[in-house]
Amino acid sequence: MLQPQILIFPMFVGLLWTTNVSYVYAKEVKICDDDVEYPPYTYYERINNKVSKKIIGITNDTLTVVFEALNLNYHIDHIPWKRCLFEVAKFNKRKRYEMFSTGSYTLERAEKYYVTSPFSEIYPAVFYSNAHFTADINVDNIEILQKFDSVCGVLGYFYKEYGLTRESDFIRVPTIIAGFKMLESNRCQIMPLAIQVGYGLKLIEKHNVPETIRAARIKVIKSETLHFFISKKSPRAFELYTKINHELLRLKYEGVLDEIHAKYETLYTQ
Structure with a gap:
């Protein structure tokens, strides 16, 4: 049983x-x-x-x-x-x-x-236009970023890791593409942005990304x-x-x- x-x-x-x-x-x-x-x-x-x-x-x-x-x-x-x-x-x-x-x-x-x-x-960088900078930008420390007269920043983005925390530091733009256009027209000098994100825009906005836009990686900021x-x-x-x-x-x-x-x-x- x-x-x-x-x-x-x-x-x-x-x-x-x-x-x-x-x-x-x-x-x-x-x-x-x-x-x-x-x-x-x-x-x-x-x-x-x-x-x-x-x-x-x-x-x-x-x-x-x-x-x-x-x-x-x-x-x-x-x-x-x-x-x-x-x-x-x-x-x-x-x-x-x-x-x-x-x-x-x-x-x-x-x-x-x-x-x-x-x-x-994602690697931190600054984007700029080589039409207005005859030499590549080299960022050895983030304090250098505070010496630029005009910095483009996308609305809603924060840039604490870049040492830029005051709203008065920025010329705010609605999109990354708008920021690139500002760089091209010399209305701002640099825009902090990850390299992959900035260059990746060519995949969806190929004809809107100015040919003069370049990026300089900031190695002192952790990826x-x-x-x-x-x-x-x-x-x-x-x-x-x-x-x-x-x-x-x-x-x-x-x-x-x-x-x-x-x-x-x-x-x-x-």
Whole structure:
């Protein structure tokens, strides 16, 4: 009479284990990102100078190779940034998005989300027009930036890491492209901006970026890293975190991430 009970118990445990594995490893991962284009990381593909509905970029390519290696399906939506962060933080109640992508590390975010290893670095720089500077700008220290008479700054952007904190330091412009136009017309001398972001605009605004615009990297300012973020409210949060981390480290070691970055660098430096 005891033998049937011994057989039933393992079958029951096996059923529970199979169900759990099915949820943790097979359920599609829903991801969100900003709905504002951020080339070369996320932007809509242009076909014959027309905007398509297909999102491409470094972030998309990285997610593709990571999830293919994990044999997991994912779906990404581009929604307003603040809403995206809120949805991921409240995943246990909202049940919409478990992850968000293309974000920089902060201590506040690390409390709410598991933060993966970086998949990219953004290098601080200043942009200028070589039509008005006969020699390349060299920034050995950030104090040099305070000696320029006019600095363009994008509305809503902060430049604390550049040592520029007073609003009176800036001529505010609505967009990066508007700032480039100001540099070209000598209405401001420099504009602080990450190299990849400034040059990446050529991928979506090729005909609007002046040919005279150049960038000087500021090596005394620490580069900013970009990561994927996983909601701590997800029941499989730590599983996703460790597996995605493992793949990012492997892809970095094997040079795959460098190849992805080089692909887009080639496009915007042509």
